[in-house]
Amino acid sequence: MTKVIEIEDLRMTYPRTWFSPPVEALRGVSMSIEEGEVFGFIGPNGAGKSTLIKILTGAMRQSSGRARLFGMEVGEPESRRGLGYVPESPSLPDYLTPLEILDMGVSMHGLRLSDKRAHCMGWLDRFGLAHVANKVVRGFSKGMAQRAVLAHAMALQPRLLILDEPLSGLDPIGRREVVDILSEYCRAGGTLFFTSHVLHDVERLAHRYGLIHQGLLTAVRSPAELAGEDELITVRSLGTVALDGLKEEAPQRWFAEIPRSELWAQLEQLHGAGHVLIEVRPVLSLESAFMKAVSKPE
Numbered sequence: 013m014t015k016v017i018e019i020e021d022l023r024m025t026y027p028r029t030w031f032s033p034p035v036e037a038l039r040g041v042s043m044s045i046e047e048g049e050v051f052g053f054i055g056p057n058g059a060g061k062s063t064l065i066k067i068l069t070g071a072m073r074q075s076s077g078r079a080r081l082f083g084m085e086v087g088e089p090e091s092r093r094g095l096g097y098v099p100e101s102p103s104l105p106d107y108l109t110p111l112e113i114l115d116m117g118v119s120m121h122g123l124r125l126s127d128k129r130a131h132c133m134g135w136l137d138r139f140g141l142a143h144v145a146n147k148v149v150r151g152f153s154k155g156m157a158q159r160a161v162l163a164h165a166m167a168l169q170p171r172l173l174i175l176d177e178p179l180s181g182l183d184p185i186g187r188r189e190v191v192d193i194l195s196e197y198c199r200a201g202g203t204l205f206f207t208s209h210v211l212h213d214v215e216r217l218a219h220r221y222g223l224i225h226q227g228l229l230t231a232v233r234s235p236a237e238l239a240g241e242d243e244l245i246t247v248r249s250l251g252t253v254a255l256d257g258l259k260e261e262a263p264q265r266w267f268a269e270i271p272r273s274e275l276w277a278q279l280e281q282l283h284g285a286g287h288v289l290i291e292v293r294p295v296l297s298l299e300s301a302f303m304k305a306v307s308k309p310e
Contacts, residue, residue, distance in 0.1 A: 014046065014047040014082075015044050015045070015046055015047075015080075015083070016045055016046065016047050016049075016081065016082060016171070016172050016203045017043075017044060017045040017051075017068065017079075017080070017081060017172070017203075017205060018044045018078070018079070018080040018083075019041055019042055019043050019044065019064075019077070019078070019079050019080075020042050020077055020078045020079075021040050021041075021042055021076070021077040021078070022038050022040070022041040022042070022064065022067065022074055022076075022077035022078070022079055023036070023038050023039060023040055023041075023074060023075045023076045023077050024036075024037045024038040024060075024063050024064075024067065024072070024074050024075050024227075025037070025075045036227050037060045037063040037227055038060045038063055038064060038067075038074070038077075038227050039226075039227040039228050040077070040228070041060070041064065041077075041224070041227075041228075041229045042229070043222055043229060043232055045203065045205060046203075047171075047201075047203055048198075048201045048202070048203055049203055049204075049219050049220065050198045050203075050204045050206075050217050050218050050219045050220075051204065051205045051206075051218060051219070051220055051221070051222065052206060052207075052208065052213075052214035052217065052218035052220070052221040052222070053065075053205065053206065053207045053221070053222050053224065054207065054208065054209075054211065054214055054221055054222070054223050054224070054298075054302060055207075055223060055224040055225055055306075056225065056306050059224045059225050059226060059227070060224050060226075060227045061176070061207045061224060062100060062176055062207075064224075065099075065174055065176050065207070067079055067086060068081065068086055068174060068205075069086075069092065069095070069097050069174060070086055070087065070089070070091075070092060073087065081095065081172065082094070082171070082172075093121070094121075094168075094169075094170055094171035094172060095168075095170060095171070095172050095173075095174065096164075096165030096166065096168045096170030096172070096173045096174070097165060097173075097174045097175075098158075098161050098162055098165050098173075098174075098175045098176065098178055099161075099176050100176040100177045100180065100207075102157065102158070102161040104149045104152075104157055104160060104161065105149075106148060106149050106150035106151075107148055107150065108148065108149065109144075109145060109146050109147055109148055109149065110136055110141050110144060110145050110147075110149060110160045110163065111129075111132055111133065111136065111145040111146055113149070113160060113164055114132035114135060114136065114163060114164050114167045115128060115129070115132055117164050117167060117168055118131065118132065118167055118168060121168050123168065123169060131167065132167055133145060135163045135166050135167040136160075136163050138163065138166070138193060139159040139160070139162060139163040139166075139189075139190075139193075140159060140186075140189070141156065141159055141160060141163060144156070153181075154180075154181035155181045155182050155183060155186055157181070158178075158179075158180060158181045158182055158186075159182070159186065159190075162175075162178060162190060162193075166193070166197070170202065171202070171203065172202075172203045172204075172205070173194075173197065173202060173203070173204045173205070173206070174205045174206070175194075175204070175205070175206040175207070176206070176207050177207055177208060177209065178190065178194070178206055178208070179191070179208065179210065179213065187213075191213065191216070191217070194206075194217060195217065198217065204217070211298045211299050211302060214298060215298050219234060220232060220233065220234045221233065221234075221298065223301065223302060225306055231301065233301075243271070243272050243294055243295070244269045244270065244271060244272070244294070244295040245269070245270055245271070245272050245275050245292060245293070245294055245295065246267060246268075246269050246291065246292070246293050246294070246295055247267065247268050247269075247270065247275070247278055247279070247282070247289075247291070247292050248261075248265070248266065248267045248289075248290040248291040248292075249265075249266050249267075249282050249287040249288060249289050249290055250264055250265055250266075250287060250288040250290060251264060251266060251282070251285055251286060251287030251288065252264055252286070253285040253286065253287070254266075255281060255282070255285055255287075257270070257278075265290075266287070269295055272294075275292070279292075
């Protein structure tokens with residue numbers, strides 16, 4: 013398989029300022045992502061996610077280490093041919109229309125299209141912006157602006173998509189529509205590297221995920237590897253009797269997180285004590301891994 017992203021011992025230190033000491037944003041990150049892979053990059057705020065993306069997209073130069081796209085050093089402009097990128101807080105030229113923005117993007121990337129306008133309008137339609145294609149983006153809501161930059165990235169026919177919080181600012185309907193479009197892109201063989209604080213989206217889309225905390229890559233795993241662990245189940249109930257292993261989260265409302273293997277015994281215990289069952293659900297594997305990682309002392 014062709015490696016689309018290759019990162020070796022990547023380090024980034026922000027220099028000292030008059031009000032703060034030097035900050036190590038990345039501390040020796042190494043990983044690779046293959047063609048056709050969907051990789052979710054997760055971590056708390058300030059963990060180093062956006063710094064790494066800025067290095068990959070050429071917006072920032074690393075302190076040391078190597079980063080390559082399509083086998084080329086990220087410092088080479090040619091490495092970004094075929095790259096679609098959406099930053100966490102995009103800034104659009106507010107005097108242009110969505111159609112003009114997409115037209116400019118496909119022209120700059122040198123795409124050969126039989127009908128460029130129809131191509132751009134098709135993507136605007138997919139993202140629900142066809143009706144405002146010729147209106148300047150000044151005054152667009154955050155959700156509409158996010159749809160416009162996503163449509164721009166997809167219109168480039170990218171070999172690689174790098175998306176930093178791509179669902180930010182979208183309402184529930186918009187989130188679902190964008191996830192469907194990204195899923196379609198992935199099924200067609202596109203390579204996707206994305207960050208998200210919504211761990212459910214990562215579990216739903218990603219083949220693998222990388223968890224970064226305080227500049228260190230603490231895990232690179234697949235959902236299948238997580239599924240092999242002892243999955244926890246959350247059980248909630250109402251009752252007047254306190255039972256071993258239950259925690260009271262509100263008056264007469266109890267919960268416990270138990271291994272799946274102990275579920276039936278727990279339910280029988282609740283039934284015997286006269287509790288009313290409220291909820292039984294699996295604890296998200298990725299959520300558990302995330303919380304374990306960020307709660308460990310440095």
